[in-house]
Amino acid sequence: MDALQTKRSTAGKVQLFSSFFSGLQNAYGTYDPVSGRSWQVKKLVTEKTILDHLRGKSPYGVYLLVEGRTRAIVTDFDLADYSPPHEFMSRAKHYGLPAYIEASKSKGFHAWIFFGQEGAKASKARLVVKNILEEIGYSDTEVFPKQDFLDQRACFGNFINAPLFGGLVPMKKTVFVDPGTFDPFPDQWDFLESVQRANEHLLDEIIEMNGLRSANEGGLKPKNDTTEQRTSGHSLPPCAQRILTNGVSHFQRVSCFRLAVHFKRMGLPYDITVAALKTWALKNTPPNGKGVIQDSEILKQTSCAYDHGYKGYGCNDPAIKPFCDPNCPVNEWRKQR
Ligand code: SF4
Incomplete structure (x- = not known):
């Protein structure tokens, strides 16, 4: 399996990839695939950044949070256990939220929920996802973005490693998997094109119908x-x-x-x-x-x-x-x- 090897043009793939995995444009994260050490790169995210990622030269990590909005929200299940991401996906589906599972670079899984190009308010997305995690009994799971908004303390936020790093795709890592078998989808680009994006209106409904309120309002408790x-x-x-x-x-x-x-x-x-x-x-x-x-x-x-x-x-x-x-x-x- 090769992240770039399919019928689509390279430019088309970069565009498709960027429509899902983009955030701050003036910085990104990366890591050493051998040692696992990660760090921030204070450079513009360019087409070359994405291509280097897809070709396996240098991993790209995305800072999802931009002006309080995000194009995706990710839960990071760090155990080699299928059930937490599967339960998360089922619970998200119960709320009408399409979630997708990626085998992360290590042993665990990421569950992604994507929003449209305008994104969704990170505070709402985080509130809903944290509620789902609480419902399925995994409330300690890390969620990206980790903040509702950027401030002086968190002027970049935290990056999440983007899927489809070319150096790991052949090892069936950083690829989206079929939730039934946990095998990678055979064509990751076909998969990405089939992804359904959630919208902010649905988050509003979930928050209202379940009476959720944020930690700032006194915790993840009903109103x-x-x-x-x-x-x-x-x-x-x-x-x-x-x-x-x-x-x-x-x-x-x-x-x-x-x-x-x-x-x-x-x-x-x-x-x-x-x-x-x-x-x-x-x-x-x-x-x-x-x-x-x-x-x-x-x-x-x-x-x-x-x-x-x-x-x-x-x-x-x-x-x-x-x-x-x-x-x-x-x-x-x-x-x-
Ligand atoms: S709770 Fe009150 S406002 Fe809501 S549907 Fe019932 S009657 Fe209407």
Whole structure:
């Protein structure tokens, strides 16, 4: 396998590569492939920098953070264990975020999530990724960019070694791998062209729906303390009351999940919530002769709500929106943000 050996032109490859792995233009990182020692190079990132990387002459490390934005966010799993990156990828997918796994230069793996050319706010991307890591039990994993923004203390940030270093590609290192087999994709350029990029709007939704807040706002914790006060302590918001009282005809699964999240927030034990949701299911009126949500699905949705840190209200969810009350205090709070 050769990083540059395929049907595409060299210029096309440099362009494609740069569309994923670019950041600060006035500095980059590199390392000695033999000793592993790494250092910063205070020079412009040029086409030659990229070509030297792809040809295996000199590795290129990218400083992703530029003016508080980033084109990618990377988690660095440093163990030779497939499960953490795999779990991360699955959890990211649950949130609608496409993640891709790269076999790093050493024994571990990087999981990449890419954004469009305009990038995404690093603070949002880091918040969402750290939440995913916490959910899968790997909260100590390093995340790049390591900062939300650059300041006098971190005027460059930290670089992450870019994939496809020509000197390691033949050893199946620094290549993207099939998450099913962990074998390298046979054509890394075809793979890159197929990559889906996430957008900032999705990060906003994940942050809102799960009530996440950054360390600056008091840690990676749900915002429920304040929002609960805005919804009269531990009562159900109007949307949930309507769903619970009248049942639903569509989106039974999502409605079930959202009700379970509310019940958990209210402090109801798991068993009571399951019993309440089974009673609720009997009120549902799915169209076209479809059946009401099965007990097994109620158990699954309730477990999902109780096992993870979901606290959001799902206000933007198409299943919840039709039941929204414009006078809901949460609505007021959302407008003020
Ligand atoms: S704003 Fe609307 S959707 Fe959100 S919690 Fe209140 S009633 Fe429900």
